[in-house]
Amino acid sequence: MRARLNLDPSQVRRARDLAARAGQPIVEIARTHTTVSVERAVLRLAGLRGADANGMPWVNHVVDAVRAAVGLEHGVALPAWHALVTQGHESLAALAAAAAHGTVAFRLPVGEDAAAARSAASAALVGGIARIDANRVRRDRLIAETADPPTPWIYLIVATGDIYEDIPQAQAAAREGADVIAVIRSTGQSLLDYVPEGATREGFAGTYATQENFALMRAALDKTSRELGRYVRLTNYASGLCMPEIAALAGLERLDMMLNDCMYGIIFRDINPRRTFIDQRFSRQVHARAGIIINTGEDNYLTTADAIDAAHTVVVSQLLNEYFGKEAGLTDGQLGLGHAFEINPAVPDSFLYELAHAQLVRELFPDAPLKYMPPTKHMTGNVFAGYLLDAFFNLCGVMTDQSILLIGMMTEGIHTPFLSDRDLALENVRYVRDAAGRLGESFVPAPGGFIERRAGQVLEESLALLRRICDDGLLNAIADGTFGITRRPADGGRGLDGVIMRADDYFNPASDILERRERAGSADPASRPASPVGADR
Amino acid sequence: MTGAFVRPYGDTTGDGRVQVSFTLPLPFGTQSEKALAEGAAMQLAAKMGLDPAMVVHAKGMGPDFTFFVVYGRVSHLVDLSQVIVAEREFPLLSPAEVNLRIRTGLGRKLVVVGACIGTDAHTVGIDAILNVKGHAGEKGLEYYREVRVVNLGSQVAVPDLVARARAESADAVLVSQVVTQRDAHIDGARKVAAAFDAAGPPRPVLVVGGPRFDPSMAASLGVDKVFGRGTTPGEVASYLAHVLASDASGSSRVPAGTRETTGEP
Numbered sequence: 001m002r003a004r005l006n007l008d009p010s011q012v013r014r015a016r017d018l019a020a021r022a023g024q025p026i027v028e029i030a031r032t033h034t035t036v037s038v039e040r041a042v043l044r045l046a047g048l049r050g051a052d053a054n055g056m057p058w059v060n061h062v063v064d065a066v067r068a069a070v071g072l073e074h075g076v077a078l079p080a081w082h083a084l085v086t087q088g089h090e091s092l093a094a095l096a097a098a099a100a101h102g103t104v105a106f107r108l109p110v111g112e113d114a115a116a117a118r119s120a121a122s123a124a125l126v127g128g129i130a131r132i133d134a135n136r137v138r139r140d141r142l143i144a145e146t147a148d149p150p151t152p153w154i155y156l157i158v159a160t161g162d163i164y165e166d167i168p169q170a171q172a173a174a175r176e177g178a179d180v181i182a183v184i185r186s187t188g189q190s191l192l193d194y195v196p197e198g199a200t201r202e203g204f205a206g207t208y209a210t211q212e213n214f215a216l217m218r219a220a221l222d223k224t225s226r227e228l229g230r231y232v233r234l235t236n237y238a239s240g241l242c243m244p245e246i247a248a249l250a251g252l253e254r255l256d257m258m259l260n261d262c263m264y265g266i267i268f269r270d271i272n273p274r275r276t277f278i279d280q281r282f283s284r285q286v287h288a289r290a291g292i293i294i295n296t297g298e299d300n301y302l303t304t305a306d307a308i309d310a311a312h313t314v315v316v317s318q319l320l321n322e323y324f325g326k327e328a329g330l331t332d333g334q335l336g337l338g339h340a341f342e343i344n345p346a347v348p349d350s351f352l353y354e355l356a357h358a359q360l361v362r363e364l365f366p367d368a369p370l371k372y373m374p375p376t377k378h379m380t381g382n383v384f385a386g387y388l389l390d391a392f393f394n395l396c397g398v399m400t401d402q403s404i405l406l407i408g409m410m411t412e413g414i415h416t417p418f419l420s421d422r423d424l425a426l427e428n429v430r431y432v433r434d435a436a437g438r439l440g441e442s443f444v445p446a447p448g449g450f451i452e453r454r455a456g457q458v459l460e461e462s463l464a465l466l467r468r469i470c471d472d473g474l475l476n477a478i479a480d481g482t483f484g485i486t487r488r489p490a491d492g493g494r495g496l497d498g499v500i501m502r503a504d505d506y507f508n509p510a511s512d513i514l515e516r517r518e519r520a521g522s523a524d525p526a527s528r529p530a531s532p533v534g535a536d537r
Numbered sequence: 538m539t540g541a542f543v544r545p546y547g548d549t550t551g552d553g554r555v556q557v558s559f560t561l562p563l564p565f566g567t568q569s570e571k572a573l574a575e576g577a578a579m580q581l582a583a584k585m586g587l588d589p590a591m592v593v594h595a596k597g598m599g600p601d602f603t604f605f606v607v608y609g610r611v612s613h614l615v616d617l618s619q620v621i622v623a624e625r626e627f628p629l630l631s632p633a634e635v636n637l638r639i640r641t642g643l644g645r646k647l648v649v650v651g652a653c654i655g656t657d658a659h660t661v662g663i664d665a666i667l668n669v670k671g672h673a674g675e676k677g678l679e680y681y682r683e684v685r686v687v688n689l690g691s692q693v694a695v696p697d698l699v700a701r702a703r704a705e706s707a708d709a710v711l712v713s714q715v716v717t718q719r720d721a722h723i724d725g726a727r728k729v730a731a732a733f734d735a736a737g738p739p740r741p742v743l744v745v746g747g748p749r750f751d752p753s754m755a756a757s758l759g760v761d762k763v764f765g766r767g768t769t770p771g772e773v774a775s776y777l778a779h780v781l782a783s784d785a786s787g788s789s790r791v792p793a794g795t796r797e798t799t800g801e802p
Contacts, residue, residue, distance in 0.1 A: 172599060175599065176598075176599065186661075187661050187664075187665060187672070188660060188661040188664050188665070191660055191664060204661050267669065268668065268669050268670045269664075269668060269670060270668065270669075270679075270688065303676075304669060304676060304680060376674070412674075413674035418560065419560055419598060419602055419604075420558065420559075420560045420598065420604045423596075423598040423604060424604075484669065486669050486679065486680075494690070
């Protein structure tokens with residue numbers, strides 16, 4: 001990565017310090033609270049899967065029963081494993097089925113009973129985390145056996161609602177050149193307080209994220225990766241009310257990237273802010289361990305706010321996402337910070353603004369696998385103009401060394417892309433990459449010129465906003481509509497009833513392992529970069 | 538040609554020239570495959586009324602598909618006297634226009650209370666209309682600065698909905714019904730209408746929506762408006778602005794100023 005903007009390093013440092021200051025009280029909330037979904041994720045990591053005849057997962061039954069009996073402030077693990085080891089259930093699933101029938105008396109064990117429950121729970125979680133570790137090794141081996149594609153990675157979406165239709169579409173997209181396949185979730189899954197179970201064949205404008213769907217798609221893409229001689233990555237969404245559980249399933253089924261933003265659910269789905277921040281910390285600890293690259297959602301702000309006026313809110317959110325991500329153990333190579341090409345093309349110098357913003361983000365986060373999103377807001381239905389705009393997006397992407405390009409469709413906002421729309425979009429990006437892939441090395445904005453000045457201005461505005469957030473508190477800033485021009489009060493939104501303050505004896509065997517390994521230092525695999533992203537820049 | 542008839546215009550009046558593109562599930566590999574695919578495209582163009590037609594571009598996409606760009610002359614005439622203009626009882630407005638209309642017509646924020654009622658846990662529909670995230674490329678009603686949204690979520694009891702609508706001084710109540718077993722959506726809508734009627738004035742504008750509703754059923758259900766499959770947030774917002782924030786002369790059902798503006802900064 002070449003520095004092109006002559007940024008003031010002390011300003012950049014100050015911005016990071018301010019982001020850390022703004023984020024610390026939030027981390028404190030996350031360290032002292034748990035949520036129903038975090039507790040369910042613990043059970044999922046211990047291997048509990050399946051659901052009752054109505055599709056309600058066993059993990060929900062156990063957590064609800066424990067909560068009703070002894071509360072969740074001590075964590076689900078102590079009462080659950082105490083019941084498991086003392087009441088003769090042959091498995092967690094058997095315990096869950098009994099709990100669903102109301103025939104388990106959950107108690108909070110003390111003394112030797114507590115020690116026995118702790119040790120049984122820890123052993124179960126060691127096994128679950130070992131599976132995540134093994135997946136990470138397997139990913140590395142598959143990449144070594146095939147090849148890691150050069151950046152920018154081409155990111156394509158499938159979304160039929162039927163996993164068995166998604167699979168051939170994803171394989172076809174990979175053959176056409178996609179490096180990353182994202183399976184869009186069914187509309188509104190983020191608001192379900194449970195994860196559906198099994199392979200699913202119907203969804204609303206997307207396909208449900210389930211453990212079985214994850215496994216089916218990963219197996220299919222492994223086959224395609226071998227066929228193509230390059231590793232095809234799989235992406236899904238660790239967001240919404242079940243963020244920690246989806247993160248756990250991603251680790252267990254070897255997904256490679258996950259949408260996982262610290263504020264997206266708050267702003268766009270009206271999920272309670274505290275719930276979101278607590279859930280995202282645990283999710284990111286799992287992602288860190290699993291070698292998963294997260295993708296953050298700053299591009300979304302620009303679909304509601306103006307892309308020039310709100311450019312600094314993107315940078316501020318990226319700095320916050322970076323702080324929260326690193327605090328949870330993610331490395332630079334796992335921080336797929338998001339941004340987007342959403343400036344109104346009618347604005348004079350719009351492309352220069354885009355270059356300035358994209359380059360600023362590149363320089364602020366030189367080792368992050370940035371995810372750059374194509375225009376959506378100003379795609380008008382004039383498909384010919386849209387195709388041109390997508391070409392400029394691609395050009396900006398290669399000139400500023402973006403790492404992951406979501407491929408723009410000229411029919412954006414009209415319909416689910418036709419096969420031909422996707423083919424034309426790939427032709428567009430291939431042309432730009434072949435024609436101008438090395439333009440970056442000669443792209444040197446004039447010192448003191450428009451691009452340099454604009455980048456400096458956005459950084460200044462970011463600093464000002466960060467100072468304000470530090471003064472007011474991040475939760476108040478969110479309540480005031482700072483991000484995505486949407487006001488979200490700290491006690492509003494969905495899912496607050498699933499937030500529980502931890503007691504002094506709170507026990508979470510998954511967090512214990514994840515946090516211990518984080519602190520273990522540089523010899524540990526979790527602190528290695530997730531992938532060679534950035535190595536070829 | 539008289540003014541009552543028109544043809545497409547390429548570069549000369551009346552030349553009838555158009556451009557289309559499409560994909561056929563045919564391979565485009567060998568010479569014979571290419572010939573077959575182009576012939577198939579020509580046949581389709583002829584059946585679409587393009588005569589003469591010219592395949593200017595054909596490209597294989599993967600092993601099984603071919604993409605075509607075709608130019609041709611259509612022989613059809615458009616008879617302007619036979620053009621049917623879809624009548625909509627309200628104009629479709631952009632978010633900025635909706636906001637402006639509410640500001641000038643209502644003079645305060647328009648309050649919308651939304652819910653899925655009864656046992657229906659499918660909030661997909663109501664969330665697609667209300668959440669900022671929106672639907673079909675349009676932002677939901679929360680995005681509108683002049684609309685205050687109270688989304689009660691799923692499984693809301695009808696009496697609770699009525700009470701909350703009253704407490705919030707709702708201008709409009711949106712009810713989504715996805716579950717349709719034994720016509721649950723019809724029953725649900727009727728119950729809502731009856732409950733608001735029983736509660737007495739001022740009755741908010743009642744809007745129900747869901748994929749199985751027929752938009753012509755509003756009167757028989759006792760509600761003001763029914764939205765069916767494929768409704769976008771912009772249509773709902775435009776409708777609400779139309780009925781609640783018309784000009785002061787007003788067909789507005791709930792005249793501005795009958796209630797105190799409360800709460801929202």
